[in-house]
Each structure stands twice: as structure tokens, then as C-alpha cells.
Amino acid sequence: MRKLIEGVIDDIGEMSSLDGVCSKTAGWVTRATKGDFVKNALSGTWLGHPLHPVLSDLPVGAWAMASALDVTAGRGGAKAARRLVGLGLLSAVPTAAAGWSDWADTYGPPQRVGYAHALGNAAGVALQAASWVARARGRRGAGVMLSGVGLGVTVCAAYLGGHLSFVRGIGVNHTAFQEPATKWTDVASLSVLSEDKLVRVTVEGVPVVLVRHDGQVYALSATCTHAGGPLDEGKIVGDGCIECPWHGSVFRLADGEAVRGPASVDEPPWDVKIDSGRVLVRPATSS
Ligand code: FES
Secondary structure (H helix, E strand, O other), X not given: OHHHHXXXXXXXXXXXHHHHHHHHHHHHHHHHOOOHXXXXXHHOOOOOOOHHHHHHHHHHHHHHHHHHHHHHOHHHHHHHHHHHHHHHHHHHHHHHHHHHHHHOOOOHHHHHHHHXXXXXXXXXXXXXXXXXXHXXXXXXXXXXXXXXXXXXXXXXXXXXHHHHHHOOOOOOOOOOOOOOOOOOEEEEEHHHOOEOOOEEEEEOOEEEEEEEEOOEEEXXXXXXXXXXXXXXXXXXXXXXXXXXXXXXXXXXXXXXXXXEOOOOOOOOEEXXXXXXXXXXXXXXXXX
């Protein structure tokens, strides 16, 4: 069974025929979410956690409870079940918006699987909408059946979403497994740091970006928390921030706080000290 499911998902990931529609759709989504406020809101930058998986509990939970009422409460639960179907439909709107925003920053096989995930969810929503209409017109039997099928389709689509996170690593913090020792490490001569020039060094296998900005030397982990982009290939922007070259996440140099999505997790900051013209760093003790 497991091999069969993995084979199907791998086949979807290899379907390069989806690339045309994926790239067109990703372009629309990127344009629609270009503003900082919208991107931060949908990415969960304000929450410190991707928003889409949090919201997805609402429609799935509402529809699962509607079907549970259908099965256990019969006609006595009809009104509550219809309300739950409607609640699921309402909550599916922001859930989908957050999901599309995340999806637009993926490429290749994960983007194709993500597209199939979205199509499955759209089918689930359509079935629930049809169920709500049928229930509102007094055709409870049809409504119950449509809800049940819709829930099944949504669960299959959710499996694809889980695969993207847990197997492909989409949406996870890409610095989560970096654990350098906490001692001070001599990494560079101060003389190599000119104003706003990004310098990459490595401490026990962990890449770190150094930058001198307004006379102060800062250090952050150089692997973007969003999808692993190289921050040392980015640029200094705004008021003491660094921008990732891959999807434009922005982190504050002073403490690594994510101030612009799609990143929702802060960049690990490093303490810096200058000793006899040398730059020493260690993972920030206050983080
Ligand atoms: S890798 Fe996506 S913004 Fe950095």
C-alpha cells in the first residue's frame, strides 16, 4: 500500500506537463501577494509559524464533525451538520489563500505535487458546497453523501500536503538541525569586512553570514529559514536588514527577526566580538 501511494506521488512529481499551468498560476499568485502586508499575513510571518497548516484544521475539522453528526445524530443533527459544512466552506477561503501563497514559492516536483494537492482540495470544496446547497433544499440524503465523498477527497489531498512538509521538507525551518557548539570561534579578519559587503564563513559546518553595517559587525546563520536560500548571496535592505535572494524574505541583522515573508521563522542570530582585529562569533546566547 505504502509503495503504491509513494509511486503515485512520485509520478505526479515527474509530470512536467503540469509546469506550464503551474508557472502561469504561480505568476498570478506572486503578483497578488506581492505587498508586504499580504505576504506576511498569508505566510504566518506575524505568527512565527506557517499559517496554512494552522488554518487547514478548520475546514477539515468542521467537515469531519458534520459527517460524524450525519452518522451519529441522524435528522436531529441535520441543522448543526449543515452549519458545520458552511463553516468549513467559509474557513476554506483563507486556508486556500495561505496555501496558494506558500505554493507559489516552490519549484519542480514539489510544485507539481502541490498543484495536485490544491486541485484535490478544490474538488473537496466543490463537493461540500454542493452538499450545503442540497441540505438547504431539504435533500438531506444527497447532502450527506456529497459531504462524505468531499471529506474523503479532502483527506487524500491533505495527504499530499503532509507529504510536501514531512517528506519534501517544504515549509520547515531549514536551520532546525544546526547545532554548533556555543564557544567563540575565530572566523575572519575584520579587514575583510567593508560596509554592507556580505561575507560567508563556516563554523563547525554551519554557514554564517558576516556583515559590517553602520560600523557595527553582525552575524546571522546564512541558511534562510524559509527554504534554505544562501543569505550571503542576498543584499542589505531597509533599516539594517538582509534580504534572501530566493524569495525575498527579510531578516533584521540585529536579532534575525523575520520582518518580511515568506519566512515565518526568525534567522538564528550570532554574537560577535572583535579581538585584536579578528572577528569571533558564537550562537547568540540570548536567542
Ligand atoms: S529561501 Fe525562500 S526566502 Fe529565503
